[in-house]
Amino acid sequence: MRQYCLCLFIGLLAVAFLQSGVLANNANSPDECCFKYYARKIPIAKITSYMETRMDCAKAGIILVTQKSLRICVNPELSWVKSAIKMIDDRDF
Template identity: 45%
Template structure:
């Protein structure tokens, strides 16, 4: 009976360690899972950044002046114009 307790304790310890190591994975911080469907006013956008290539869908995260993060499709013409305008304002 005593050896059964030790065995169960070892199994429990191994399960807890695997859960801890499993949570330390390295992956992308921000991903888009759905794009915002409507056109945004370019004057409310402060900055943008492109999502990581490991994300499920390609996206651009537009950051508004109120610090809201909105996922947009980078192939849309209105998103391209916003990105171009912001890039030119930096130079």
């Protein structure tokens, strides 16, 4: 009986270690992805910074950060978004 309890304990301990490894893999999931884009143009003067979404997001996107710290997803293929990125990059240098 004692040996059975020891085997059961070791088995449960192994399962706990395996499960914690699976949970740790979820830590690599994208923090921020764009699932839909904001449709209207945002004035460049109101944008303070931007970031690109990670490669493992289903949809490519640009996250614009406004003066009020709003984070807005926009389509990176739009011409006004490309212009905004260029102006922000030029402004930072």
